[in-house]
Amino acid sequence: MMMPRPVLSLASGVVPEATPLQTVEAAAAAGFEAVGLWIEPSTWTAQTTREVRQAVRERGLSVLDAEVIWLRPGPANPDHLRVLDIAAELGAANVLVVSSDPDRDATVEKFAQLCEYARRSSLRVALEFGAFTDVPTLGAAAAILERAAQPNQALLVDALHLQRSGGLPSHLREVPASWFSYAQFCDVPLSGPAASDRGAIREEAVDRRVCPGEGELPLRDLLQALPAALPLSIEVRSKRLREAYPDLAERASVVRRMTRSWLESRVME
DSSP states (O other), X not given: OOOOOOOEEEOGGGSTTSOHHHHHHHHHHHTOSEEEEEOOTTTOOHHHHHHHHHHHHHTTOEEEEEEEEEEOSSSOOHHHHHHHHHHHHHXXXXXXXXXXXXXXXXXXXXXXXXXHHHTTTTOEEEEEOOTTSSSOSHHHHHHHHHHHOOTTEEEEEEHHHHXXXXXXXXXXXXXXXXXXXXXXXXXXXXXOSOTTOHHHHHHHHHHBOBOTXXXXXXXXXXXXXXXXTOOEEEOOOBHHHHHHOOSHXXXXXXXXXXXXXXXXXXXXX
């Protein structure tokens, strides 16, 4: 049975050296339908918002997600609310949250506060788990969402992090489908760093991902376990691609072409 075609979004991590405006331009040039944007509060201005919002509109894109709100020990960071405000102004659908706070109660409280603040707009607040964070597994993320119990919360699954944290696509069927707003998609070899080696896990995530079909992850099973036609952020962070394709649009085009080719040959058949 043919699976429905998902919306593909260029993740900001594919072009980490790009400005937000350059990221939008690369996504559009490559033929992506959506884009993900990295928001750095210290350098983001009202002019940035105006330029990016205009570029997104003129190029017919949507903003799938904005990143990253990184929860850390101590009091809540007011810059996190500014990220939510900027994301809302851009019309983003989701904001990505990661936690490096080992205090689980504090993570629940901070995450819930972000969700409550974001409810003034249509933002979903997506918690990502990964072995290099203090929400290392699918189960840990699900436990936080169960306690936070916010109507606009979401669970973000990254194909790489699911594999490296010991998760299986079938485990996704055990959490509420309503928690899924989008997913991050890439490939890697099946075996890799141990979940206990945070440094190696992070290095792989930042530098050694490959395009769908170039690795060995059970990506078809992953898509079948997620809600049909869930938007996909194509998160191919790759030092090899950055070196081989210094031109941002060309790099984005390679990532989209290979992803679409894999989808059409393995999934949408």
